[in-house]
Amino acid sequence: MPGPDQLGPAPRNRLLASLPPDDLARLLARFEPVELPLRRVLLGADQEIDAVYFPETCMISMIAALDGGDAAEVGLVGREGMVGIPLLLGSDRSPTEAMCQGSGIALRLSTSAFREEMDRSLVLRTTLLRYAQAFLEQVTQTAACNGRHLLEQRLARWMLMAHDRAEGDAFQMTHEFLAMMLGVRRAGISVAAGTLQKAGLIRYERGRMLIADRPGLEHASCECYGVVRRAYDRLVGPP
Amino acid sequence: MPGPDQLGPAPRNRLLASLPPDDLARLLARFEPVELPLRRVLLGADQEIDAVYFPETCMISMIAALDGGDAAEVGLVGREGMVGIPLLLGSDRSPTEAMCQGSGIALRLSTSAFREEMDRSLVLRTTLLRYAQAFLEQVTQTAACNGRHLLEQRLARWMLMAHDRAEGDAFQMTHEFLAMMLGVRRAGISVAAGTLQKAGLIRYERGRMLIADRPGLEHASCECYGVVRRAYDRLVGPP
């Protein structure tokens, strides 16, 4: 029987951290830690899923492609989640692209190994299904939010979600990419971000952004941030 | 051993129809058929789920409430699906409201009975989880679609989705309700619907709408309709 000292450091991923020791140990033995660079694509849109990923220190965007080259971010995944929900629900391909938006470490598990572990452990299935529900609620809120709330509010919401999933107060991000993810022009982001910066809520320069006043930012955001945040706290557990 | 003649008519619900005979028989014995009138609310937003519903001839909207009294439809459920996904994923409450948009029959199963049957049957779990993935893809596409596609295209898309889930070419629907579901003004719907009617794609009068030219409507819609339709065909099976 392995003691806790043989398990290595506790995982920073909240889903893994909530598992019982023996389930966790089995998984940790099969994980491959991978360093994900910015913009790395983990899953292509409509392609077969070859592995699932549990973020430890990275941040992943789930992006739906529209024809005409447009794209839209529908969800953000960090330590509170995993990439590969379709596999969990019985599909072998992802309709959305998974792209790294914050470089860092993730724990990788091949599709076949993931299926074996899912078959073996009830608590793993239960935990991950509850996460799937939380993610569904995130996408649901995003659907309702898009087009109804002002760009400035949605930008504030995105900054808060990224802050929850990033390592510190700062992260690499350009207006160009934010524009793609929020489905607006780059110039629109420049204006909205400029307003938030003048208000002292954020700061940024050449591809780097940081949160300066988190309570103020929460006030500037639409209610969607809080709704999704509470859903995660309830279904996955508080950070 | 009960023969097929004791099962009654085959269910029109596609999820139930795809189950093996013995699983189906067990469920049918516990279902309570209910007649759902227009605008009946099956699940309140953020309330506990007391039962799940499998539509036979009705059509249900899943609606996210926003503060300020706004609301937004994020999914539509008909014979291809069920109402009560959160229960399936391990949550006991629904973040969205479920409201009847097309009156008809649904098969009702209490939460406790549903949990028992889920524990008992692997094939039931598998089937319903695949549906949950299809529904997630619908919500995902809706999130991407909102705000990026023109109202006229989104309206065409909604008409097609409703057509797939309605009994015939016509259904009761007012501009007022369409406006709420698509998150626009009632006057906006009147203009867009007027355009579609002038083009000969739909017809309507005082709370009744009907599809007049389905291929034409598919052409007028954004690609989101086809994307979601194919996802359902792949994950739930063709109608």
Next chain:
DNA sequence: GCCCGGCCGTACGGAACCGGACCGACACGT
């Protein structure tokens, strides 16, 4: 040192849609 590419500020006409409002048409109950 100079050029080039990535990144951000800004501007302007126009499209889509909002918020509010008014009116006519129809259905229904009395």
Next chain:
DNA sequence: ACGTGTCGGTCCGGTTCCGTACGGCCGGGC
């Protein structure tokens, strides 16, 4: 026959955001 409530057509000024464009700034490579 009449009032009442629902439904849909239309109009107006105003706002958000688009599409496009130009220019400035910074960092890195030759």
